[in-house]
Amino acid sequence: MPKFLIQASYTPEGTKGLLKEGASGRRAAVDQIVTGLGGAVEVMYFAFGEDDVVLIVDVPDAVSMAAISLTVKASGALRTRATPLLTLDQIDEAARRKVAFRAPGT
Template sequence: MALYMFQAAYTSEAWATQIRNPQNRAEQVRPIIEANGGKLLSFYFAFGEYDVVAIIEAPDNVSVSALAIAVAGGGGMKAQKTTILMSVEEGLEAMRRASRTGYRPPGG
């Protein structure tokens, strides 16, 4: 299974709701992830451009897209971003494969 980093920024209204009634959002999203064949590996609050970060293991891009669409449809997020993660070994293999492509830039 592949790893993904999911980042999301709450709306002002979602923050107001959390302040009035704090909730463990990891426990709220875990069933959605599991319903799509995935596993929530970790969940963090992150103060900056995005408010929460989740590391998710999932079988494929479609499963993670379904999660992202479900969260976006809920209306509590003003922005979200999903990033496919690769292990160091996968990154090194990608570089090895790239070196064998023979690609030359324009004019090169």
């Protein structure tokens, strides 16, 4: 199952919701949306700085991740980034594939 790194920062309204629900309330909400699409939350941490929340999730496919992202962003409570994570074996496989490429101007 594909893994994604999700980095999120709360808007002022989202922060108010976090203060009202607490971290465990938000974890439950994240679990619900991810498991509802057949995925699982591997890890979830709260942070401070540019990102307020960092997660690693397993989801069935990129379309499921896009559905989660669109739904969460539409709420206006968070700004998020989802980065696909690849295993060492996947990178080794990619490195073995031959790709026809010509650099610009060559």
